[in-house]
Amino acid sequence: MKPLKELTRPNVWRLKPYSSARDEYKGVSASVFLDANESPYNNPINRYPDPLQGEVKALLAQVKQVPAENIFLGNGSDEAIDLLFRAFCEPRIDNVVAIDPTYGMYQVCAEVNDVEYRKVLLDENYQFTADSLLAVADEHTKVIFLCSPNNPTGNDLCRDEIVKLLNTFDGLVVVDEAYIDFSDSPSFRFDLAKYPNIVVLQTFSKAWGSAAIRLGMAFASEEIIALFNKIKYPYNINILTQQQAISVLQRKEEVAAWVALLRQERARLADELLQLPLTEKIFPSQANFILARVADATAIYNYLVGQGIIVRNRHSVSLCGNCLRITIGTPEENNTLLNAMKEYKQ
Numbered sequence: 001m002k003p004l005k006e007l008t009r010p011n012v013w014r015l016k017p018y019s020s021a022r023d024e025y026k027g028v029s030a031s032v033f034l035d036a037n038e039s040p041y042n043n044p045i046n047r048y049p050d051p052l053q054g055e056v057k058a059l060l061a062q063v064k065q066v067p068a069e070n071i072f073l074g075n076g077s078d079e080a081i082d083l084l085f086r087a088f089c090e091p092r093i094d095n096v097v098a099i100d101p102t103y104g105m106y107q108v109c110a111e112v113n114d115v116e117y118r119k120v121l122l123d124e125n126y127q128f129t130a131d132s133l134l135a136v137a138d139e140h141t142k143v144i145f146l147c148s149p150n151n152p153t154g155n156d157l158c159r160d161e162i163v164k165l166l167n168t169f170d171g172l173v174v175v176d177e178a179y180i181d182f183s184d185s186p187s188f189r190f191d192l193a194k195y196p197n198i199v200v201l202q203t204f205s206k207a208w209g210s211a212a213i214r215l216g217m218a219f220a221s222e223e224i225i226a227l228f229n230k231i232k233y234p235y236n237i238n239i240l241t242q243q244q245a246i247s248v249l250q251r252k253e254e255v256a257a258w259v260a261l262l263r264q265e266r267a268r269l270a271d272e273l274l275q276l277p278l279t280e281k282i283f284p285s286q287a288n289f290i291l292a293r294v295a296d297a298t299a300i301y302n303y304l305v306g307q308g309i310i311v312r313n314r315h316s317v318s319l320c321g322n323c324l325r326i327t328i329g330t331p332e333e334n335n336t337l338l339n340a341m342k343e344y345k346q
């Protein structure tokens with residue numbers, strides 16, 4: 001890996017961050033707070049939240065077995081994705097490389113930040129090789145985006161190729177693990193010490209059942225986390241979100257039971273969909289959704305909409321012709337879908 005200073009945009013490296021009232025005072029013994037121009041009324045919503053979310057991170061450090069210094073919290077993973085561009089990619093000069101197909105936000109953030117986005121098509125098994133990504137990278141490639149399990153394909157990316165990329169690419173490698181809780185593979189968050197150039201993304205939006213609170217996690221070296229903290233909005237995670245995150249982290253056994261049930265339903269849904277004449281292929285999934293190739297994705301999508309059932313039509317996505325992406329719901333919801341599909345007349 002190049003020295004972090006060389007990868008970072010010079011303006012960001014030089015930046016002295018905004019210092020908020022709550023940054024300057026960090027004790028616990030005071031009882032009169034007249035430092036931040038808050039209202040003294042409407043407790044507890046009146047106070048600015050902890051800018052570095054110490055309580056949430058202390059709990060997360062235990063749950064995820066990652067030191068708090070290696071954790072960044074953002075307004076969804078989307079904030080961390082955007083900060084990667086803002087911290088490392090000089091508009092119109094630098095570029096990033098990503099697999100195709102994958103999560104759409106990497107490209108949207110690249111375009112918003114005026115950074116070139118280079119795609120490398122996956123193979124017919126939705127796998128990649130480190131060499132194919134390195135072949136399109138150059139001295140201006142700052143970040144490579146991987147997503148495992150991948151969206152919308154559902155499969156884990158080959159671990160050996162991810163490791164090879166981590167060991168050979170001299171910029172940052174992002175491994176988006178939004179769906180890792182549903183996978184049999186271990187997370188890369190345990191390997192931060194081995195790979196100084198890795199940024200692992202996870203989220204409260206999927207397994208943790210908390211998409212509405214908008215909370216994403218990035219796990220990386222202390223130096224990378226410090227850069228994110230330097231350029232983020234001072235109070236990026238509001239107090240309601242912090243409270244809800246603590247609440248759901250304290251119910252992690254309940255969350256584990258949801259995940260176990262969804263994995264079981266994933267296997268059942270895959271089996272039953274495969275019995276239907278309209279199904280051409282069910283791609284193996286390690287996520288909380290199934291990618292299914294069907295006879296006519298757009299016709300079936302429209303039919304399901306008419307039945308009040310919404311799935312995702314991925315027909316126009318690379319390598320996903322005539323594919324529907326179906327999120328695993330409750331057993332009842334999955335039965336409703338299966339019954340509707342059984343009644344579809346080709």
Ligand SMILES: *Cc1c(COP(=O)(O)O)cnc(C)c1O
Binds near residue numbers: 178202204214
């Ligand atoms: C759903 C999803 C996310 C979650 O994004 P949030 O902003 O945290 O809700 C991140 N990455 C991928 C690949 C996803 O599919």
